[in-house]
Amino acid sequence: MASENIFTGLKVVDLSSFIAGPSAAVILSDFGADVIKVEPPRGDPWRQAHRTPIQPRADKPYQWHLANRNKRGIALDLKSPSARQVLRELVVWADVLIVNTPHVARKRLGLEYADIVGWNPRLIYADLTGFGEKGPDADLPGFDITSYWARSGLLSLTRDAGAPPTWPVSGSGDNATAVGLYSAIVTALYRRERTGKGSYVTTSLLAEGVWSASVSIQAALAGAKFPPMHDRAHPANASMNVYRAADGTWFVLIVTPDKLPAVANAIGRPDLLTDPRFTEPAQLAVNMPQLTAIFDEVFGAQPMPHWHAVFAGVDVTFGEVRGPQEVIDDPQLVANDIVVSLDGAGGGLTSTISSPIRVHGVEKVPARRAPDLGEHTDEILEELGFEKSAIEGLRTSGAIPKAVGRAA
DSSP states (O other), rough: OOOOOTTTEEEEEEEOSSSSSHHHHHHHHHOOOEEEEEEEETGGGGGGOOOOOSOOOOOHHHEEEEEEEEEEEEEOOOOTTTTTHHHHHHHHHOOOOEEOOHHHHHHHHTOOOOHHHHGGGGEEEEEEEESSSSSTTTTTTTOIIIIIIISSSHHHHSSOOOOOOOOOOOTTHHHHHHHHHHHHHHHHHHHHHHHHOOOEEEEEEHHHHHHHHHHHHHHHEEEEEEEOOOTTTTOTTTTEEEOOOOTSSSEEOOOOOOGGHHHHHHHOOOOOOTTTHHHHHHHHHHHHHHHHHHHHHHHSOOOHHHHHHHHHHHOOEEEEOHHHHTTOOOOHHHHSSSSSEEOOOOOTOOEOOOOSOOOOOOOOOOEEOOOTTTHEEEHHHTTTTTOOHHHHHHHTTSSSOSOOOOOO
């Protein structure tokens, strides 16, 4: 029999939009938390991301289901004065509140920690920003590409010499940040178990980006001398480089010095072990481009399955560079529950990506589709104690929509 989910009974209100905040809530929901997604009447803009030209196009809002599965949804106009009573009841109900509204707008809406903590002193208030709470750029809008990637230094480091910065994978910084925000929430929940006190926890896209780039940032703090940027044709080490097989597959190769003799023999080039260009350290450093060219020729003569067998036979670390269409067919994803079934989305969207945290002996909640816009508004309001007449009054005032339709 499966054990009870870790966060069964934990109540989460997700006021955040786009990716990082909502994805932190998804991790909590995977382990059983009851998450209420609060959206403005027109919906979270991330609902429409599958229709934008910079995203892979699809008929179904796949991004929306990824960042908001397992949640219940309520549509609420926080600008409406009568929405305040709903917000209060949500905060009183909640154990965790996740917010990424810019602080300038948050102050206008009365959403700052000081505005609401009196309603629920045990609340974990999780604040996500682009550039941090303080400093000259605290109020700048931030997305993962600007805050996590560009400002942190990551975007300057992930390119070859002479190449301009490129556009990173959409949402990659957001999802890394989501794990950080989740960690902050769980840390605060542990503190509350010990002290009974709520907490104000926060992280930023910038802080998470700097943490991801921390080896290089720490080097800069230490005054280290940086080597030239990686150049595939002129690498610092030809045994740690990227190569292409005959079938067009690129792969990353990492050959440690103790493996060099076995690799040279396995690829049919034992002569490299006695070639004077490569046997003396000083000559090897000068002739790295020549060794790279030899490896290019050798590896380009056979398809990837051949090299897979060769490298496995000599216990060498390597990794095939795969595109999304190839990744989804990787048996490792199913074997390790990285890809799981998604219930109820329809339109051929039957699978999704599980959060990357596993606890042995504890099963995650089966993934179910994200809510339609305002789908559970009446249900949630009734749970919070609102009578039907009061709910109609909220509709009349504009705090909640008069009609709820599908946003996808």
